Amino acid sequence: xxxxxxxxxxxxxxxxxxxxxxxxxxxxxxxxxxxxxxxxxxxxxxxxxxxxxxxxxxxxxxxxxxxxxxxxxxxxxxxxxxxxxxxxxxxxxxxxxxxxxxxxxxxxxxxxxxxxxxxxxxxxxxxxxxxxxxxxxxxxxxxxxxxxxxxxxxxxxxxxxxxxxxxxxxxxxxxxxxxxxxxxxxxxxxxxxxxxxxxxxxxxxxxxxxxxxxxxxxxxxxxxxxxxxxxxxxxxxxxxxxxxxxxxxxxxxxxxxxxxxxxxxxxxxxxxxxxxxxxxxxxxxxxxxxxxxxxxxxxxxxxxxxxxxxxxxxxxxxxxxxxxxxxxxxxxxxxxxxxxxxxxxxxxxxxxxxxxxxxxxxxxxxxxxxxxxxxxxxxxxxxxxxxxxxxxxxxxxxxxxxxxxxxxxxxxxxxxxxxxxxxxxxxxxxxxxxxxxxxxxxxxxxxxxxxxxxxxxxxxxxxxxxxxxxxxxxxxxxxxxxxxxxxxxxxxx
Numbered sequence: 265x266x267x268x269x270x271x272x273x274x275x276x277x278x279x280x281x282x283x284x285x286x287x288x289x290x291x292x293x294x295x296x297x298x299x300x301x302x303x304x305x306x307x308x309x310x311x312x313x314x315x316x317x318x319x320x321x322x323x324x325x326x327x328x329x330x331x332x333x334x335x336x337x338x339x340x341x342x343x344x345x346x347x348x349x350x351x352x353x354x355x356x357x358x359x360x361x362x363x364x365x366x367x368x369x370x371x372x373x374x375x376x377x378x379x380x381x382x383x384x385x386x387x388x389x390x391x392x393x394x395x396x397x398x399x400x401x402x403x404x405x406x407x408x409x410x411x412x413x414x415x416x417x418x419x420x421x422x423x424x425x426x427x428x429x430x431x432x433x434x435x436x437x438x439x440x441x442x443x444x445x446x447x448x449x450x451x452x453x454x455x456x457x458x459x460x461x462x463x464x465x466x467x468x469x470x471x472x473x474x475x476x477x478x479x480x481x482x483x484x485x486x487x488x489x490x491x492x493x494x495x496x497x498x499x500x501x502x503x504x505x506x507x508x509x510x511x512x513x514x515x516x517x518x519x520x521x522x523x524x525x526x527x528x529x530x531x532x533x534x535x536x537x538x539x540x541x542x543x544x545x546x547x548x549x550x551x552x553x554x555x556x557x558x559x560x561x562x563x564x565x566x567x568x569x570x571x572x573x574x575x576x577x578x579x580x581x582x583x584x585x586x587x588x589x590x591x592x593x594x595x596x597x598x599x600x601x602x603x604x605x606x607x608x609x610x611x612x613x614x615x616x617x618x619x620x621x622x623x624x625x626x627x628x629x630x631x632x633x634x635x636x637x638x639x640x641x642x643x644x645x646x647x648x649x650x651x652x653x654x655x656x657x658x659x660x661x662x663x664x665x666x667x668x669x670x671x672x673x674x675x676x677x678x679x680x681x682x683x684x685x686x687x688x689x690x691x692x693x694x695x696x697x698x699x700x701x702x703x704x705x706x707x708x709x710x711x712x713x714x715x716x717x718x719x720x721x722x723x724x725x726x727x728x729x730x731x732x733x734x735x736x737x738x739x740x741x742x743x744x745x746x747x748x749x750x751x752x753x754x755x756x757x
Contacts, residue, residue: 266331267326267327267328267330267331267332268331268332268335268336268340268344270323270327271324271328271344272343272544274318274319274321274323274324275319275343275347275350275543275545276543276544277318278315278318278319278350279542279543279544279545279548280543281311281315282311282315283501283502285308285311285315286500286501286502287500287501287502287507288304288307288308289500290501290507290509292304292370292374293373293494293496293498293509294492294493294494294507294509295492298374301370301375302371304370304374305366305367305368305369305370305371306367308366308367308370309363309364309365309366309367309370310363311366312363312366313359313360313362313363313366316354316357316359316362316363317359319351319353319354319355320351320354320355320357320359324347324351325355328344328347328348328351331344338728339541339546339728340546342546342727342728342729343541343544343545343727346545346546346548346727347545349424350545352409352410353406353409353420353421355409356405356406356409356410357402357405357406361398361401361402361405362402364398365395365398365402365673366673368391368394368398368673369395369398369671369673370672371391372388372391372392372394372395372672372673373668375387375391376388376665376668376672377495379660379665380661380665380666381661382661383659383660383661383665384660385642385665388665388671389638389639392638392670392671393638395670395672395673396638398673399418399631399632399675400414400632400634402418403417403418403632403675406420412427414632414633415428415628415629415632415633415676416428418632418675419431419676419679420676421676422551422553422676422677422679422680423552423553423679423680423683423731424551424730425730425731425732426551426683426731428629431625431679431683434683434686434743434744434745435618435621435622435625435679435682437745438618438682438686438745438748439618439619439652441745441749441752442615442616442618442619445615445752445753445756445757446603446605446615446616448757449603449615449756449757450603450604452756452757453603456598457595457598459595459598459602460590460595460599461515461516461518461599462584462586462590462591463590464586465514465515466512466513466514466515466516466517466584467514468493468512468514470583470584471512471514471517471520471521472491472493472510472512473583474521474579474580474583475491475520475521475524476491477579477583478524478525478576478579479508479524479525479528481575481709481710481711482525482528482562482566482711482715483532483711484506484508484528484531484532485506485535488504488505488506488535489501489505489506489507489508489531489535490506490507490508491508491509491510491524492507492509492510493509493510493511493512494509494510494511495511495668496511496610496667496668497509497510497523497527497610499528499530499531499534499559500534501531501534502542503535503537503539503542504535506531506534506535507531508524508527508528508530508531509527510523510524510527517580517584518596518599518600519611521567521576522563522567522568522600523563523610525563525566525567526560526562526563526567527559528559528562529559529560529561529562530555530558532558532715532718532719533549533554533558533559533718533723534549536715536718536719536723536724537549537723537724537726538723538725538726541726545727546726546727546728547726547727548726548727549726549727550722550725550726550727550729550731551680552684553680553683553684553687553731553743554684554687554722554731554734555684556681556683556687557684557687557688557690557691558688558718558722558723559688560685560688561688561692561714561718564614564685564688565688565692565714566692566706566711566714567600568600568601568614568755569703569706569755570593571703571704571706571707572706572707572709572711573593573596573597573600574593575706575707575708575709576596576709577591577593577596577597578593579709601613601614601755601756603615603616603756604616605619605653605654605655606653606655607649607657607662607663607666608662608666609621609624609666609667614685614751614752614756615756616653617681617682617685618682619653620653621678621681621682622682623648623649623652624667624678625678625679626648627641627644627645627648628670628675628676628678630644631670632675641664642660642663642664645664646663649663683743685748686743686744686745686747686748687735687743689748689750689751690735690739690741690744690746690747691718691721691722691735691738691739692714692751693739693747693751694717694721694738694739694740695713695714695718695721698717699713699717702714721734721737721738722738731743
């Protein structure tokens with residue numbers, strides 16, 4: 265085989281091992297009995313080590329050195345670029361450290377579920393300390409190999425090439441804008457008719473049925489996908505096997521419905537990859553900022569738009585036999601777009617949500633550089649939330665225990681949520697410009713034009729371009745806060 269063919273074969277094996285690990289992770293969070301935690305931690309650790317050893321192998325280094333880029337087409341050359349990036353990350357860290365990371369993270373994540381319910385941070389701390397220690401060790405090793413800061417080394421796999429100095433600038437600009445906008449939004453909201461959530465009991469099974477209808481309407485294929493319940497909603501899977509999970513509040517069906525749309529956006533990206541490159545790095549998603557742009561485009565740009573509310577409000581009335589003004593599309597849309605500082609990130613509105621991410625971005629930088637001890641996170645969290653949103657969590661379940669990401673070892677990931685919101689606004693506004701009559705289509709529950717545009721400009725493009733190059737080709741601009749600010753002004757001001 266040629267060096268390039270050797271690389272393709274090796275990285276296809278890596279992709280399949282990682283896909284199997286993701287599905288075991290899905291099982292861990294959805295179906296596995298709690299007593300399986302120790303075994304599952306070792307299983308995931310072993311699979312992570314296998315994938316890591318393949319990516320980091322001397323054979324890959326030799327093939328990368330020998331490959332002749334002049335004989336490759338654009339997709340193949342981009343594939344080599346992504347292989348090289350992954351090899352550098354993998355070769356920097358011994359597989360024993362990778363295996364240890366997966367093992368301690370899996371055990372901590374399972375314990376986190378009970379701790380979140382009880383609010384008992386102290387019981388989780390002994391399991392979390394090894395996760396943080398491992399993360400710091402990996403960050404230091406990768407930082408030296410990549411020539412970047414430890415935090416940037418952790419952020420790079422989630423948003424390739426982006427650096428914390430860029431994120432700090434974007435977030436500082438956004439924080440100033442939102443601090444000015446929030447009181448104006450609240451003032452405008454106070455002048456409008458008060459939004460009311462219909463007072464009723466919304467059984468989880470009925471919400472699940474409603475969620476399935478909405479998912480199907482926006483293009484989710486249940487022949488190649490599932491919807492299941494979990495503690496923290498997420499989406500995973502592969503091109504032919506998407507897994508979406510949700511949780512249901514039986515007093516508020518809208519929160520679960522919007523979360524389902526969010527995770528469906530992820531799944532549509534997963535399912536929309538270029539089939540010719542499905543097992544190759546170049547066919548993978550273009551980082552988590554772009555992945556989050558797809559979930560937020562579906563949830564925030566489509567799902568919470570006034571036209572699309574006509575559709576899902578009608579489905580909700582049919583599902584719950586709703587009658588009266590509280591069930592009107594106007595009222596339900598006002599409820600779905602109401603703005604109020606709250607404790608829970610996944611339930612936050614578009615205006616206050618970035619503050620949740622800025623909080624996490626600041627704290628995890630301190631966790632990485634060692635200036636914040638894990639034991640001090642609850643107080644630091646509460647202080648930051650009070651400074652940014654003017655509220656203080658009454659317990660740890662509403663504070664630092666609400667997300668699983670840090671407890672399963674995902675550091676450097678959080679910034680992509682708000683970077684993704686900026687990209688979502690940028691991409692959606694470009695799709696809107698390219699689709700005359702889009703509002704009327706959305707009012708009928710037809711989001712196919714949006715999905716088709718995203719499929720052409722994001723999904724099937726994979727990693728052919730670097731993240732900002734992809735955005736520039738699709739929208740005319742690299743990532744910025746301009747489109748997001750316009751979205752906030754037009755919808756909320």
